[in-house]
Structures are given as C-alpha cells and as structure tokens.
Amino acid sequence: MTETRSLEPEEWEFWDTWMRAQRLLTRELERGLQRDCDISKAEFSVLVTLWQAAGREMRVGELSESLDWDKSRVSHQLTRMEKRGFVKRTQYGADGRRAGIGLTAEGRRAAQTAIFVHGGNIRRHFLDSLTPEQASVIRAWSEQAVDRLNRHGSNAASDGAS
Amino acid sequence: MTETRSLEPEEWEFWDTWMRAQRLLTRELERGLQRDCDISKAEFSVLVTLWQAAGREMRVGELSESLDWDKSRVSHQLTRMEKRGFVKRTQYGADGRRAGIGLTAEGRRAAQTAIFVHGGNIRRHFLDSLTPEQASVIRAWSEQAVDRLNRHGSNAASDGAS
DNA sequence: CCCAGAGAGTTGTCACGTCAACTCTAGATT
DNA sequence: AATCTAGAGTTGACGTGACAACTCTCTGGG
Numbered sequence: 156m157t158e159t160r161s162l163e164p165e166e167w168e169f170w171d172t173w174m175r176a177q178r179l180l181t182r183e184l185e186r187g188l189q190r191d192c193d194i195s196k197a198e199f200s201v202l203v204t205l206w207q208a209a210g211r212e213m214r215v216g217e218l219s220e221s222l223d224w225d226k227s228r229v230s231h232q233l234t235r236m237e238k239r240g241f242v243k244r245t246q247y248g249a250d251g252r253r254a255g256i257g258l259t260a261e262g263r264r265a266a267q268t269a270i271f272v273h274g275g276n277i278r279r280h281f282l283d284s285l286t287p288e289q290a291s292v293i294r295a296w297s298e299q300a301v302d303r304l305n306r307h308g309s310n311a312a313s314d315g316a317s
Numbered sequence: 318m319t320e321t322r323s324l325e326p327e328e329w330e331f332w333d334t335w336m337r338a339q340r341l342l343t344r345e346l347e348r349g350l351q352r353d354c355d356i357s358k359a360e361f362s363v364l365v366t367l368w369q370a371a372g373r374e375m376r377v378g379e380l381s382e383s384l385d386w387d388k389s390r391v392s393h394q395l396t397r398m399e400k401r402g403f404v405k406r407t408q409y410g411a412d413g414r415r416a417g418i419g420l421t422a423e424g425r426r427a428a429q430t431a432i433f434v435h436g437g438n439i440r441r442h443f444l445d446s447l448t449p450e451q452a453s454v455i456r457a458w459s460e461q462a463v464d465r466l467n468r469h470g471s472n473a474a475s476d477g478a479s
Numbered sequence: 480c481c482c483a484g485a486g487a488g489t490t491g492t493c494a495c496g497t498c499a500a501c502t503c504t505a506g507a508t509t
Numbered sequence: 510a511a512t513c514t515a516g517a518g519t520t521g522a523c524g525t526g527a528c529a530a531c532t533c534t535c536t537g538g539g
Contacts, residue, residue, distance in 0.1 A: 161436035162444075169456055170439055175385065176459040177339055179466035197525065215488060223337070228526060230489055235524070254488075274323035277332055282324075284462060292454040294331055297338040300446060304341035347527095359495060377518060390496055392519055397494070416518075 180280060187276040192269045197232055199273060202241065202266040205258045212245065212255035241265060342442060349438040354431045359394055361435060364403065364428035367420045374407065374417035403427060 185196045204221050205213060219226045233256060236242045241262035244254040347358045366383050367375060381388045398404045403424035406416040
C-alpha cells in the first residue's frame, strides 16, 4: 500500500508549532489593535499604506500592488472603510471608474495613533522576544522566502538572473 | 507633539518582510491543498485531528481544545463539512445536544491523501528551504513563542515571577 | 466609423473566523 | 421536587479573503 504520510512525526510537530506560534502572535496583535485602536488588521494595512503616501492619492491598482492583495479585496475593503469614514474615493472620469483613494481627517488620525500603538505591541510581542541571533536568522529566512515565493506566484518565466 | 511611531523604519521593514513571508507561504500551501486535494486549510485541520483520533469519536469541545479554535468556529466548520460529506455528528441525548463527531468513509479517504500530499508540499516549500541553523533557530523561537503567548491568553493572573 | 480586446474597478458569491446571544442538559442548591 | 446555574453546542450577524463575472473606458485595426 501507499505511504500515508510524507513527513516524519517530528517534522509535523515542527510545522504545527510554527503555525501555532504565528497564529497566536497574529491573534494577540490583532486583538491589541482592536482593543486599543478599534480597527482591524486589514484596516491597519490600508491606513498605513495610504499614510505613507503622505497625502498623495493612490489608485486601487497601486494599493493592490503595494499590499499584495487581490484588487477585489482592496475594493471591498475600501467600501467598508468608506462607510466607517476612514477613506474617500474621488472620481476622475465623468463616470464612476478611475477613483483616487485618500484618507479622511479621521483616517489620518486613526492611522497616526495606530502606527504608534501597534508598533509598540509589535515590539513587545515580537521584537523583544528575539535574541539578536534569532532576529538575524529569521530576517534572513524571511527575505529568502519572499524572494522565492514571489518568483513562483507572479512570473514563472522571467528568470533573467543568469 | 507625540511621536508618530514607536518602531524604526528598519524594524518596520523586518516586521513587514516576516509577515509577507508567512502570508506567501500560507497562501501557496493553501492553494496547493485546494488544487491537489480540493479541500481548504480549515478542512484539512479538522480532517487531520479526527484522523489522529483513529476512529474514536470526538466531542466539539475536544476539537476546539485540540485545534485551539473557538467552539463556534468548530461548529460552523462542522456544519460545512457535514454538508460536504466529510464528517458526521452522532447524537447522544434524546435531544440534539451532545454530539460525537466522526469521519465518514469519504472523510477518511480525503484525510489520508491530503496528509500525504500536503506533507510533501510542506517539505518542498518550507522544510527544504531551511538551512539546519535556520531550522533550529526557528523551531526554538516557535516553542518559546507558543509558551509565552499561551500563558497570556489562558490565564492572566498566574504571574509568579514577582 | 465600428468593433475587438486590454486595463481598471466593482460586484456577487461563497468559505472562513469572531463575537455575542441563544438553547438545552445536567448537576447543584434549597 | 422545583429551580438555578454552569457547561456544551448552535445560531446569527458581520468583517474578511478568494475567485469569477461583470462594466466601463480606452486604444488599435479593419
């Protein structure tokens, strides 16, 4: 008969622990964001990205690119955040297409405090928990992984790095 | 005026890269699961847990404990999976409460192949990407983090360390 | 001019996940 | 025994995320 698994129990456990750590960390930070700033992780991401644009309006496509989110996801998220009064869409054409996205005053306020508070939480729950060695190893792996996985997802062909 | 952030740009970037790596990896694996086995990550988790119970029926509370999921989340997930024919609830009392959860034949089949295939994907996309040093550092950090964060979540009071 | 097709955004649908409210049972209290 | 209550499970509402279908505009070719 065929094998019923392709990883050793020890490997499964490693994987499981790693996933669990991620989930716990993410959950803790998300709860902090909700508790302290009354915004979600998704809202935070959008707020930060627009904040970094420093007043310049962004297009949906830019947000999508920068966040690495599906365009429809961005659109849905903007609809919700527009309802909450964090962002506004300003029209370009005579029609409804081609919208520029900007923060409202309330959005700017929320972004500012959230960046401060959430940054502190990240330090407490993540950065402070790392030894210098762990930090540098994890950083290196992350960069490696992003490179490798991006190659997979976006472009399969353009491997010009000869 | 108050500071507008509490992390250095370099620290933000570290955090961002780390999160991005996780997200890309998770996404890749989830897509693989969908493509190769036609099941979601959530379904996989439930199937595996029930599979490990080796035929014995589990209660919702046990699943909730073991997966570290909210009970309502388990319940919703079971409803969906019952519809797909992967699990069945068997009643204990005269009423509808106290259900035992078991895999159907189809559930067992799906679990078996998914464990094999997904295990392979984990190896390819994660384990194989790690140098021995990275593996041991990440493993250590994960265990550390799970311990620390579990203490936070469950019991807030038992802080014997003066 | 008209039409085909590429790009940008939106919308619908469905699965996932969280929180709060609800139901039913069973054990404890009186 | 009547009731109160803690625990187990379910349900509903809503935000989130992925995917496909759709609309509208613009542009190039006939």
